[in-house]
Amino acid sequence: MQEVHLLRVIIDSGERQIGLAATDRDRAVEEVLDAIPEGWTVSLIERELSAEQAASLNMKPGEVRQHKLS
Template identity: 40%
Template sequence: MARSFQPGVYLVRVLTDDRTHRLWVAAGSSPEDAVGLVLDAIPEGWSASPALERLTPAEIDGLNLRQGDVQEIVRTIRRC
């Protein structure tokens, strides 16, 4: 029986050119793949790296992402 591919859902931290952090989510085959997907979606000059935060299974289900989907999920993260 063939098994269908289930992408992982990964959080990616984005640093904008004005040094603001944003949180994105991407459905990819690995955290590195997710970072690449986000880099393709954000403006040139911004950077991206895997985030330490994790989503719960319920949060992941609510996003309804398919392989290759990317979206910003939090407007801005401010460091205290």
């Protein structure tokens, strides 16, 4: 089973986004930080995705995605 972690991303304007990282939990923040502009902040969200939710995202190992909140 592949792990996919949820992260809170706050951009320069204060807007909040959700990051997804298909990595080990201890690497998730670092991987998202590498994928976003300098100055943005990232923190892990304690909520975990179920195995079904993670599988439905069809993410490759090491992949990082970002989603704007509406």
